[in-house]
Amino acid sequence: MPTRPARPTTRAAGARPARPVEPRPSEQQRSEDDPRIMLDREISADLYEPIPPYPTRTEREGEFYTRGDGEMFINIGPHHPATHGVLRLVLKLSGEQIVDVDPVLGYLHRGVEKICENSDYYHVIDQVDPLEYVSSLFQEWAAVLSFEKLMDVEVPRRAEYIRVLSGELLRIASHTLYIGFLALDLGGLTPILYSFIERDEIVEMLAALTGARMLFNYFRIGGVNGDLNHEFMSRLGDWMSRAAKQTEADAALLNENEIFVRRTRGVGVLDRATALRFGVTGGNLRAAGVPFDIRRAHPYSIYPELDFNIPTRDEGDSLARYLIRVDEVRESIKIIDQCLHNMPDGPVMAKLPRLLRPRPGRAWGACEGPRGMLGVYTISDGSDQPFRFRIHDPSFMNLETVPTLLPGNLLADTMTIVASLDPVLGGIDK
């Protein structure tokens, strides 16, 4: 990794650790107290250090688990109140300064891609829901876009409007949660309480529309599952009357907080070149000054007809990433307003056969989720199940930058940086 700062190493790269790590003993021995009992051999306290109980497998692993002078390891996660799920970070510290970091993933690997490849096209939409579980409509949207390209399905305009409307609502819910959790990880308990008021309100109105609060299963190939109903519209009207004012007030709680600003400004600067090299998308990339948004760059649905801005910032630090989200909430409210004013009449579903058997081929569908580009690459072999269903998740690309951003910072800034990148472990581990 080129951007990791060079540090003095006394040993050759790839050398065995200074402290030899024994493989975990498997032999049993007889208990001294009761000879009838066979015990595992006493395992030393080293097990609880984050050193893997096997010989190092790669050069990088050997480099990381070799301790220099005065360096120590500290393990964060997978159970930790501030890791946004079951992320595990092994930090190598020198004093209070982070020298190196080894992220350990896979604690939420559920094999979704494999399940999708064994489901037919209608069922895939349900199966991808729990990946991006904070904003599951976008994951459905990516899958549906890919399938519609594969099958040349024309989506009715009203369905497109409903998709954009519900999607932007969920984007606001996701961003308000982001703001709350960022503050929570910095030690402020209050913003999360306001965030969940907004999130619950949005999710309840989507529950009136879709029937579920979280895993919606609402989008269909060629449309959406149901038309707008009265309860949704009345809840939406109530909320829209105060949404702009309320979100401004919630943001002001942090914007004007000196502790928050001083703990995020200049922390974890993700520069433009690094972000592009790692494939970072979404708000994290726009905070680094690149105005890349799938809604503009590769337009889909009705976004070309809508009037909205792509907010960008140049700093690339944690504060910029937070402010981008605040700006995007404003833009989303604008989009919702336009959708409500221009909503056409008509059907919400295209006519499709019961069993979908697309021609052999491949299709890439991508949409702009709250965390960046959510993509799905489908390969069809002519049967009713996708031959290959590849999910590109933006959280994974965003989290990839953590080993670059963390070294040089203090231990207390770990959570600032990780939270400001907004990872969702469901999408990362799939």
Place this chain on the structure above:
Amino acid sequence: MPASGNPTVDPAAAASPGAAAAARAAARSQLAPLGPGELTAPIVVPNTLWRAANPLAYDGGRPAEITHLREFGLTDVGRRDDARWGALQIVPTKADYILDLIRANSLWPLLSGLACCAFEMMSGATSKFDMDRWGMFPFRASPRQSDVLIVAGTLTTKMSGPLIRLWEQMPEPKWCVALGDCTVSGGRYKRSYSTVQGIDRVMPVDVYIPGCPPRPEGLIYGMLQLGQLVKDQRGHWPEREIGPTVPDKI
């Protein structure tokens, strides 16, 4: 996985208890006998369902012939502290009859979100649903300070080891709530190769809350049911299934 693995009884050596039994008898005789009706009257769980972390508790890990704890408490072996709840570091007494009333009204959950259901759990804890009204709010980050493990979200095979360790680190008395379809039975990941098909395969569960994910009201209702369960089980600790049921291979 726990540090000390599961002990296995060697059938060849089972016939000769040897000098260890005599040593234990000598140690037993040094303990002061308890008077009748003392607060520390022992209550012991028969070890038929699970294996203790310390294999020497429960008289060498044998399945107990005595099923009623009161009988066991009257025997000499039963008077030993480590023979009762030694492995669990707890001695339930008649005082617990009162204490469980307090516990039932102040169940402190562990903040352990695994996946999607964690957000509904947090939603239940924050402004709108506010579980604090029933004394359930303080989501503790440390297992040492919590009473209830709410397993919120899919439990994968890789995460099951850390989760079992969390469960073992929680002090008794403790309860477990399975939140969501994935933890109840496997749910939508019944076909997956990498998930645990229901957390009752790895730990005892007191309350199951189905739903994908359940609404926060569902969680609150489940926690109220758990409070009722705690009240109902006062004085019936023997019937409770406690301790980790850790299989060799998950």
